[in-house]
Amino acid sequence: MGTDFEKMMNDKMENASLHDVLPGFDKDQAWDELSEKLPAKKKRRVVPVWWTHAAAVVAGVLIGSVAITTILNNDDKQAEQQVTIANKPVAPQVIVKTDTVYVTKEVEVPVVQPVAAPLQPVQKQQVVVAQQKEVAQPVKKKDQAPAIVTETLTEEKTVIAKAPVKKVKPVHLLDIENEDRNTALYQSDPSAKVRSGFALQISAERLPASNQHASSIFHGFKKSK
Amino acid sequence: MTLRTTHTINEQELIASCIDGERIAQRQLYDKYIDFMMLTCLRYIPNAEDAREVMMDGFCNCFKNLQKFEYRGDGSLKAWMKKIMINQCLMFLRKKDNILAGANELDYASDVALDNDAIGRMSVKELMALIHSLPDGYRTIFNLYTFEGMTHKEIGVLMNISDNTSKSQLHKAKALLQKTILDHSKNN
Incomplete structure (x- = not known):
């Protein structure tokens, strides 16, 4: 009975129409109220054809300008990178250094002596003339010991070289008159002549100031000879 | 259009x-x-x-x-x-309101002998009125079981009640509805 009851109820309601149950129901009014609650449809904008062409042209110009700007920016960045790389002390660097080459040349330099000093003869002296020469050398890295760069020698340094010792005739101050005897002696023994001259030089240099007169006499005598 | x-x-x-x-x-x-x-x-x-x-x-x-x-x-x-x-x-x-509130307060008749043609002689509007006369709980479970074809388990999950409660409510709803239909058919 129960199953039949439910089946009969179901069949009866399946074939029912809304007009039979609720005759005054206004579908259109219900739809108007319902459509107001529904979200509005997205309206599609109709774009004319010439607008698309204009948009294409504008888009092309924009893309071109952006591309050019991008390329220029990239060039600037690359230049900056190159400069940065050049500043890095990675690659070996060559710098010009100067070196000095000495050339000797004989010049006559007057010997200036103090008044108190004994007069000396003019002697030929060797003068070293400095010449600059450029030498290329690699520079050591920074992290290593700092590179020592010799400064350029701009001044000519004078090195006084000793002139060859000339023969000095040994003369004893007290035995000037015995010159003939000493000459004869040296002629017989040259080694003795040398020893005697050396002794005479030393004695002249060590001559005290009180004996200046004697020394001048000695030099005058030597010149005259 | x-x-x-x-x-x-x-x-x-x-x-x-x-x-x-x-x-x-x-x-x-x-x-x-x-x-x-x-x-x-x-x-x-x-x-x-x-x-x-x-x-x-x-x-x-x-x-x-x-x-x-x-x-x-x-x-x-x-x-x-x-x-x-x-x-x-x-x-x-x-x-x-609480759907099941007041449902148990009604006295429901036991199963009655209902003429098969009793429902057929009624209009949809009259039948709908009889369904409306049921309490909310009875009516809801009767609708879910009879017209929607749900099981008591599904009805229990949907209404947050037990299966036995659904069965009991459905039995009372059907008995009350059959009695009402019988009275309606006798009056007409």
Whole structure:
């Protein structure tokens, strides 16, 4: 009975129409109220054809300008990178250094002596003339010991070289008159002549100031000879 | 208006148009199912105005959630929309009052011998009135079991009651309805 009851109820309601149950129901009014609650449809904008062409042209110009700007920016960045790389002390660097080459040349330099000093003869002296020469050398890295760069020698340094010792005739101050005897002696023994001259030089240099007169006499005598 | 007059597109195309927001397609879908959905709401909600409001809210939910619907053949859209309407009705009843409140206070008659032609002689309007006379709890469980074909387990989950409560409520609803129909047939 129960199953039949439910089946009969179901069949009866399946074939029912809304007009039979609720005759005054206004579908259109219900739809108007319902459509107001529904979200509005997205309206599609109709774009004319010439607008698309204009948009294409504008888009092309924009893309071109952006591309050019991008390329220029990239060039600037690359230049900056190159400069940065050049500043890095990675690659070996060559710098010009100067070196000095000495050339000797004989010049006559007057010997200036103090008044108190004994007069000396003019002697030929060797003068070293400095010449600059450029030498290329690699520079050591920074992290290593700092590179020592010799400064350029701009001044000519004078090195006084000793002139060859000339023969000095040994003369004893007290035995000037015995010159003939000493000459004869040296002629017989040259080694003795040398020893005697050396002794005479030393004695002249060590001559005290009180004996200046004697020394001048000695030099005058030597010149005259 | 072309869609309303020709009816040349199938249901899937109609659904796609409704998802796109085509008012004409939505109106066509509304016209197609308005009677069935309104009757469904009227079975659960006796007041016609309340049923109308609930039906409109149900349609609105259908259109808004139509992109989630998966078409599985003829009748799938109708069943999906009907489910939405029933949920809308249950939500309305839950807001209004406790559905099961007062159901146990009624004395229900035991099973009565009901003439098979008694229901056939009644009109749909009279039958609907008798259903409306049931308490909300009885009526809801009777509708879910008789017209929607749900099991007691499904009804228990949907209404948050036990299976036995659903069975008991259904038994009382049927007995009361049969007695009412019998009295109605005797009076007429």
